[in-house]
Amino acid sequence: KKEAAAVLHKFYAKWNKAYSHVIKGLKEIEPDLLVFYNYPKQIRASIYSTNMIESFNNVIKRKAKPKAEFPTEQSLDAFIGIQAMSYNDRYFNRIHKCFGQVQDTLESYFD
Structure with a gap:
C-alpha cells in the first residue's frame, strides 16, 4: 500500500x-x-475488477431485449429486481476466485 x-x-x-x-x-x-x-493479496484483483458487474449487466441486457420496452419505470425496476434475485439465487453457493482461500481472514473483519 x-x-x-x-x-x-x-x-x-x-x-x-x-x-x-x-x-x-x-x-x-x-x-x-x-x-x-x-484485503488479502489473493482477492485484490476481484475487488478492483468490474468483471462481475459487467457479467450481471450482460444478463440484464440479454433478458430485457425480448421485452423491447417497459410500460412504466416501476415495471423496469421490478424486472431488474427479479433478475438480481434470480442471479443471486443461482450463484449463492459459488465462491468467487480465491475467496475460499481467505474466507477465515475475511470473516474476522466482520467479527
Whole structure:
C-alpha cells in the first residue's frame, strides 16, 4: 500500500500543473482509491475488477431485449429486481476466485 501511495504521489507531482482539477479530485478520494490494499493479496484483483458487474449487466441486457420496452419505470425496476434475485439465487453457493482461500481472514473483519 505504501508503494502504491508513493507511485500515486509521483503521479500527482508530474501532472498537477497540467491537470490540477483532476489531481485535486483524486487527492480528495485517495483513501478510497487504495482501500483494496487492506484485503488479502489473493482477492485484490476481484475487488478492483468490474468483471462481475459487467457479467450481471450482460444478463440484464440479454433478458430485457425480448421485452423491447417497459410500460412504466416501476415495471423496469421490478424486472431488474427479479433478475438480481434470480442471479443471486443461482450463484449463492459459488465462491468467487480465491475467496475460499481467505474466507477465515475475511470473516474476522466482520467479527
